[in-house]
Amino acid sequence: MIKKIFFLFFLISSFFYAQQTEQEMKNILFDIDFSGAGPKEIEKIDSLIAVCKKDSYNDCVALGYLKIANIYDKMNDTKKSFYYINKVENENLMNSDTDFEVIFYVHLQKSFLYRKLGERVASFKELDEIYDKAMKTGNAYFIYLINRQYADKYIETDSKLSLKYSKIAYKFSKIYRENKGNHYRIDKNRLSNSYKTSAYLGGIYTDLNKLDSARIYIEEAIHNEKKVDDISLKYITSLYAGRYFRVIKNVEQAQYYLWIAKNIAKNYFKSENYQIAVGDELNALYESIGQKDSIGYYSNWLVGIEKVNREQNQTLNDAVDKQNELENSNRKKETKKLFFILSLSIAACLLFIFLFLYYYRKHKSKNLDKIDIPHQPSVDESAFKELIQLAKENNPEFLTRFNEYYPHFSEELLKVFPLKISEIRFCAYIYLNFSTKEIAEYTFTSVRTVQTKKYNLRKKLNIPGDMDIYVWFSKLLK
Structure with missing residues (x-):
């Protein structure tokens, strides 16, 4: 009966929300009250997420998951809160085209939960990753919110810094409310x-x-x-x-x-x-x-809360450890599987090369009377291989050699936007057609960091949203 009612509710919701733009759907999500939110609100957000998935509104889906995570955190269900945050990454909802709003809230929500679990270093790392980006947006809401969190970051260690960031948060919260020019919803x-x-x-x-x-x-x-x-x-x-x-x-x-x-x-x-x-x-x-009686009462109350918190955190940490063990086990299985496939692929390639050379020589021997030009290794090909190797090693000489091999690349790029040296180097990796995962591996950064850099480059170079960034770079020197 409950399933039928929920299905009926979903059909009605789907009809009601049909033809809504993604921004309109996001606005509906933000209008759901947080303070008194509970299971009913979560059910409503789930129905909105289902509609957003149907229309491929990935940013809307991600923000829906994050709002549910926030509600579960308020309800003191940290495990489910983490579960919904992880769904954003597990369902590959973030890429180079993801709106900064989603990236901002993912880091912010993770910071809240890590701090709650006592993992202050991990919590602050999440804030550090988005502070500069949030400040550069010029968005008063993002700026006040990130500075408010930074004030909390220093409240126990440096009161002056905490006061400094609180003043910034206060200033920009007023700018947001004043909303001159109607920049904000x-x-x-x-x-x-x-x-x-x-x-x-x-x-x-x-x-x-x-x-x-x-x-x-x-x-x-x-x-x-x-x-x-x-x-x-x-x-x-x-x-x-x-x-x-x-x-x-x-x-x-x-x-x-x-x-x-x-x-x-x-x-x-x-x-x-x-x-x-x-x-x-x-x-x-x-x-x-x-008042000794009141002191005893609230002391016992605090002890009870902390006990429940420890038990919950222990349960969550155990679950996280099991998940990590499972992921490591699956990763090892995948590695073995890939190694096996790679070995077969290499064997097949070697066999193909052997057969090709065999028939090529056989054919060549029959046509020696027509033309016989000795094969010489290409200098450019050798230099290109060396360039690729320097990129894989993240060698400081990489950009210098790249500019020698593609002398007009940096010149054409700087005509579009005055990029920094580090950004030109990153563009070189993209031009050489390295994948996000490969760039992360060769430059010793995370996949998310590479995705964020690609997102920032899109904005600076004004790359159309419907164009693949690799295609754009491939046309740069044409």
Whole structure:
């Protein structure tokens, strides 16, 4: 019965969303409320993903998976959150034509989850990979969001840097909301996120004991919270307002705001990060006024949350380890299979070459009376082989020799766009028809990094979206 209802819902959804452009479908995804989202919203997103798949809207499918991952993270189901993030890569939804928005959210969501698992190095690496790219987009929403995460990155190690990035986030969140020239689509989820920067900045000033500055931003946050009916914004505002009032010893106000945050975390945000944050604040508040019963209660509450978190993380890590073992096993099997196929291919090639030479010599011996030109090895062919070898070794001399072999390549390329030396070198690899995987292997980088570089080159060189980048380069010198 449930399956029939879901199928009927899917048919109705498919009819309703038919003929929608990909951007319109993405807008529908972004309009689904996040704060109160649960299984019903996930079911709706799944139906949207099915329609996007039908129309080959890969960016829309990827963003749908990432939104589901975000909801599962809020529901404290880290395993399913990782599962949906991995689907973006497993279904090959990212390539050189993928919109930066998808790449941005993949890194951001992975950073959240790695940090939650205590893998700070992996978390920060995800942020580092997209920080410069996000800043170069000029998109106020991306810029404020990545700087907000960078502020968190340094909050425990360098308060000045954390404050610096929080100020940048605050500045660009206001630019996003002002939306001069209507550059941005303002939806409820993004709008509520942008208002959080006031509370975050107030929290940092509170931690730095700059209470006059903290008061300004906390008051602004409380005022802004009333502009959007959003549970997530209310939680963040209440948490940092409670912290500020606790520090200035206004127990009544601190307790008021922290209880609001606690109730929201308990009813809407099952993720332990939300609950631990408010639990720590309540513990500190009751310690400051000596309420032992309350201290004991919240201490036990925190211990319980951390225990559940450890058990969940252990389960997730075990699952990740098993998945890695399975992938390694499959990789070894594939390697053996490829080795066998390669051996057969080489044997077949050698046999073909042998037969070719045999019949060629036989034929040649019959025609010696007509013409007999001795075969001489081509100098260009030898130089080309040497050039390929330098590329495979990632040799510093590669670009110099490449320019000697193709003297007009760099000149023609620079007419299109003033590229850097490193970018010209990367273009040379593409011109030589190396695949993404080969370039990654020879230059000691990841496949994703190569894909991102190709994406950036497309933008700089203005390569049409419907043209293969290799075809474009092959026509450069013609």
